Amino acid sequence: EDLSDSEFPDFSELGDIEELGSSLGNPRKEVDAQGPWKRKREADAPTPMERFHLGCLWVSDLSTQSWCEQQMVYRKERPGFPSAEKAAVLDAGASIHLARELELHDLVNIHTSTKEDAWAVKLLNVLSMVPVLQSGGTIREFPVFGEIEGVFLVGVIDELHYTSKGELELTELKTRKRAAMPLAAQKEKDRFQVSLYKCIFDAMVWGQVTSASLVHHMKLSPEMLLGPQVHSHARQGGFTVMSFGDLLELTFLSLSLSDLPVIDALKIEYSHQETGTVLGTEMVVFEEKQVRDKLRHHLGYWTGLREPRGVDVKEAWKCRMCDYAAICEWRQSGGTRTLSHEQHAKKMT
Numbered sequence: 001e002d003l004s005d006s007e008f009p010d011f012s013e014l015g016d017i018e019e020l021g022s023s024l025g026n027p028r029k030e031v032d033a034q035g036p037w038k039r040k041r042e043a044d045a046p047t048p049m050e051r052f053h054l055g056c057l058w059v060s061d062l063s064t065q066s067w068c069e070q071q072m073v074y075r076k077e078r079p080g081f082p083s084a085e086k087a088a089v090l091d092a093g094a095s096i097h098l099a100r101e102l103e104l105h106d107l108v109n110i111h112t113s114t115k116e117d118a119w120a121v122k123l124l125n126v127l128s129m130v131p132v133l134q135s136g137g138t139i140r141e142f143p144v145f146g147e148i149e150g151v152f153l154v155g156v157i158d159e160l161h162y163t164s165k166g167e168l169e170l171t172e173l174k175t176r177k178r179a180a181m182p183l184a185a186q187k188e189k190d191r192f193q194v195s196l197y198k199c200i201f202d203a204m205v206w207g208q209v210t211s212a213s214l215v216h217h218m219k220l221s222p223e224m225l226l227g228p229q230v231h232s233h234a235r236q237g238g239f240t241v242m243s244f245g246d247l248l249e250l251t252f253l254s255l256s257l258s259d260l261p262v263i264d265a266l267k268i269e270y271s272h273q274e275t276g277t278v279l280g281t282e283m284v285v286f287e288e289k290q291v292r293d294k295l296r297h298h299l300g301y302w303t304g305l306r307e308p309r310g311v312d313v314k315e316a317w318k319c320r321m322c323d324y325a326a327i328c329e330w331r332q333s334g335g336t337r338t339l340s341h342e343q344h345a346k347k348m349t
């Protein structure tokens with residue numbers, strides 16, 4: 001949710017479970033000796049993706065990283081650290097998202113006990129929503145996933161619909177505690193988020209995302225039989241599938257035959273959490289080169305090419321409302337150094 005009215009970052013994509021992993025081969029090397037944090041990494045030191053046992057990255061993590069990379073790292077290392085007040089704001093934001101989703105369809109609780117089942121639920125959501133979009137309808141909470149720049153990315157698009165001009169438009173809802181539009185830095189973070197959604201969605205409809213890539217990155221077993229509740233849910237949806245592999249095949253076939261268009265327009269809607277009043281909307285110009293350059297820079301941290309960084313001096317105002325200000329070594333050193341991955345790992349154990 002968007003908490004940035006108080007100059008601290010939002011926590012979008014509430015409820016996402018993060019489970020990721022490495023996929024850029026082995027690009028590890030010494031950190032840039034010209035950088036302010038001249039620390040050599042051990043050649044066999046785990047990358048952050050390995051250290052956090054991640055098979056993919058959530059778009060929400062990447063957008064938080066664009067606010068302050070060091071803060072995102074602290075959040076990974078110390079989950080549950082945000083104050084009770086912020087947690088309450090997050091809960092309220094989650095409720096608003098849920099209410100919007102319920103406007104379009106009912107929610108069904110499905111018990112999953114394996115990662116294949118958890119992914120099967122995502123795939124069933126894709127399978128059920130693709131025909132709605134094909135017939136010109138509106139869908140909400142659409143799962144997107146795919147390998148972009150060598151790393152498997154996962155996210156959930158708030159809403160997709162067609163405009164009066166027939167363009168496919170993505171709408172991202174951001175709820176705000178304060179009844180005012182966000183600062184430029186927050187808007188920039190949100191623009192990056194929706195641009196990443198477009199990169200992934202477009203790759204999906206272009207057939208660039210393959211079932212083999214999903215299986216490889218998420219270490220899934222296609223031969224695994226679906227759990228009873230997932231199987232029953234699939235059957236109710238009219239899908240005759242027994243194994244996870246059956247569902248994979250069906251989903252990717254459906255995507256490739258769907259002939260869905262790429263996303264034409266990106267819109268971010270900011271609304272006041274308490275009253276539901278729309279505070280304003282932003283139309284985002286998709287600049288692919290800038291988005292991919294920024295993504296590659298962010299991935300450099302995850303794949304061990306460089307150490308994490310805090311905010312630049314000109315953005316030091318972000319530190320004032322940061323949960324981790326009291327322990328942040330980047331801040332304490334005036335933004336001139338940070339801990340190496342190994343030191344971080346040691347400190348956290």
Ligand code: SF4
Nearest residue numbers: 068071310319322328
């Ligand atoms: Fe980032 Fe500042 Fe927070 Fe450190 S104190 S994590 S530099 S926002």
